[in-house]
Amino acid sequence: MELKDIIKPENLVYKRTECLTDKVLSYCPGCGHGTAHRLVMETIEELGIQSETIGVASVGCSVLSYDFMDVDMTGAAHGRATAVATGIKRCNPEKYVFTYQGDGDLAAIGTAETIHACNRGENITIIFINNGIYGMTGGQMAPTTLLGMKSSTTPYGRESALMGNPIKITELVAQLPGTYFVTRQSVHTPANVRKAKKAIMKAFDNQKLKKGLSFVEIVSNCNSGWKMTPVTANKWMEDNMFPFYPLGDIKVDGELVKK
Amino acid sequence: MGELKLMKGNEAIAEAAIRAGVDAYFGYPITPQSEIMEYLASEQPEKRTGMVLLQAESEVAAINMVYGAASTGKKAMTSSSSPGISLKMEGISYLAGAELPCLIVNVVRGGPGLGTIQPSQADYFQAVKGGGHGDYRLIVLAPASVQEMADFVGLGFDLAFKYRNPVMILSDGVIGQMMEKVEFGEQQPRRTKFDEPWMLTGKTPDRPHRIVTSLDLEAVQMEKHNLDLQAKYKTIRENEVRFEEIACDDADYIMVAYGSSARICQKTVKLARESGHKLGLLRPITLYPFPSERISQLADKVKGFLSVEMSSGQMVEDVMLAVNGKVKVGHYGRYGGVIHSPEQVLCGFEEFLSK
Incomplete structure (x- = not known):
């Protein structure tokens, strides 16, 4: 059997979603952003809502996500994505609106916007990539940087007395009555990718129900910022990030999940 | 002849916004302009025209809500007074950079800092020279009566959409708070067609996806964008001077x-x-x-x-x-x-x- 006999439509088991553009991703090899992008765009394709979706990119590594995601999008100022999304959704309630934000954007400079959009129960989807570091600006401490973790602005490790503690913004927003679905996922193994996909699908599905805000955190690696190989970064993430940021649903259908 | 009312300048802006068919107002309370949002709330614009009214968590959030609404082609506005306008300056720079139309009302009070709640005209530089970062200009209208407070809402949006540029009404505590006779025109319908190529309406198979942004990492491209902006400002200078x-x-x-x-x-x-x-x-x-x-x-x-x-x-x-x-x-x-x-x-x- 030759290659051309194998490459046939009937043998197709997987293909790249048409809701991603052909532009080459700007992310470092091994980074979780690419997979997260794909999952969001696959979801939009599978729901058939490309023509009804407006996305909001944020400031950070994913600042150019609108170049890769083949939907109408705007770029928000640093931290302001959920306010921008609020403006879009309030004026266009029939549209599907999502933000795609990193930890510095969502949980430091944009904390007020995040909390209040969640508290108002804006009927939007927030995709939150938490890699515990500022990737784009070169590996500085993020609000989610773990204690003891080294970054370019905590070269000897984060100390709580000096630099405060890592913030669990996801658990925080789960307490607000406006959030309907809050979950924490990862995309570092095929099994986790499948779970994350289900969560993102649910988060977009929820917009139809108009019951409130869906918040999907994806704990991701940043091998460049962490100064590790991709494989080591994923292992480090399992050993260090997951114990502090445990994976799983935190709030489902407006009810906190009992642990 | 339209409908005559005796009103405060701030209330006239709010009434004019509903009548002009504005799609959304996002604001945050600050003296001496809080009557704008209070009047809107009492009028229930969602019932009169379907206009969105939302009290934001901050002036920063309010201007970014305007940015979001404007990126979909909606007529969106905000209002504040001097310290709040300073907070909005980041968002205003982004609106100017992304060439989004909107209306910003500044009912100026004395500064600097928290200053005072009494009237002032000390925000002139901030309004006409840019205010936020980068080379940009707002179209700035200066009402001298309650009538002009009302009239400049419609004019402001006309200019904002004509040039895809943020427009500021630079008022002050005197005009905002004083009561005068004001004549209102007929209720204008809200916009129903969003057919301009920059408006985010959802990507359809017949066109590429649209991006509203003020970012370009290529310096030469950003210079070109700046040259385009400057050419637009020149057209505005040649055509829109009013005195x-x-x-x-x-x-x-x-x-x-x-x-x-x-x-x-x-x-x-x-x-x-x-x-x-x-x-x-x-x-x-x-x-x-x-x-x-x-x-x-x-x-x-x-x-x-x-x-x-x-x-x-x-x-x-x-x-x-x-x-x-x-x-x-x-x-x-x-x-x-x-x-x-x-x-x-x-x-x-x-x-x-x-x-």
Whole structure:
């Protein structure tokens, strides 16, 4: 059997979603952003809502996500994505609106916007990539940087007395009555990718129900910022990030999940 | 004739916004302009026209909600007063960079810092020179009456959409708080067609996806964007200058004043003429674009200009640039929340004459 006999439509088991553009991703090899992008765009394709979706990119590594995601999008100022999304959704309630934000954007400079959009129960989807570091600006401490973790602005490790503690913004927003679905996922193994996909699908599905805000955190690696190989970064993430940021649903259908 | 009402300037803006078919107002309370959002809330615009009204968690959030709404082609506005406008400046720069139309109302109070809640015109520089970061301009309208507060909402949105540029109504606590007779036009329908190629409406198979952004990491591309912006501002300067002249035909000297200061100076013109001074008044209605050309023409036939502002002298710099040394230029004004009287302006004028 030759290659051309194998490459046939009937043998197709997987293909790249048409809701991603052909532009080459700007992310470092091994980074979780690419997979997260794909999952969001696959979801939009599978729901058939490309023509009804407006996305909001944020400031950070994913600042150019609108170049890769083949939907109408705007770029928000640093931290302001959920306010921008609020403006879009309030004026266009029939549209599907999502933000795609990193930890510095969502949980430091944009904390007020995040909390209040969640508290108002804006009927939007927030995709939150938490890699515990500022990737784009070169590996500085993020609000989610773990204690003891080294970054370019905590070269000897984060100390709580000096630099405060890592913030669990996801658990925080789960307490607000406006959030309907809050979950924490990862995309570092095929099994986790499948779970994350289900969560993102649910988060977009929820917009139809108009019951409130869906918040999907994806704990991701940043091998460049962490100064590790991709494989080591994923292992480090399992050993260090997951114990502090445990994976799983935190709030489902407006009810906190009992642990 | 439209409907006549007796209203505060702030309330007139709110009523005019509903009648102009504005899609959304996002705001945050601050004195002396809170009546705008309060009036809107009491009118239930969602029932009258379907207009969205939302009290945001901050001025920062409010201007970014405007950015979001504007990126989908909606007529969105916000209002605030000086300290709040400073907070909005980041968002205003992004709106200007992304070329999004919107209306921002600044009911100016005395500063700097938390300042005072009394009227002022000390935000002139911030309004007309950019204000936020980067090379950009707002179209700035300066109402001098409650009627103009109402009229400039519709005019502001017309200009904002014509040029895809944020428009600011630069008012102050006097115009915002005083009550006058105001005539309103008929209810205008809200926009239903969103067919311009920059509006985010959802990507359909017949077109590429649309991106609204102020970012371009390529310096040469960003320079091109800046050149396009500058060309637009030049068109605005050539086509949108608005001003009013009072007793300028035979004037030896002309005061330049806008907003509430112009109202005060109208009385000063009368007082001065009773004392034998041939004094006129030029009232810029657009502060950007500034009536530089007209001032330059008048500089060929008058002996001097006095810029009368409730600030330590900001617009006077634009008057000087326009006059370009042809005749003398001075400034008079009380500030920090103090309002000058017509008599004080006359004293200031006589002092200017003696210099």
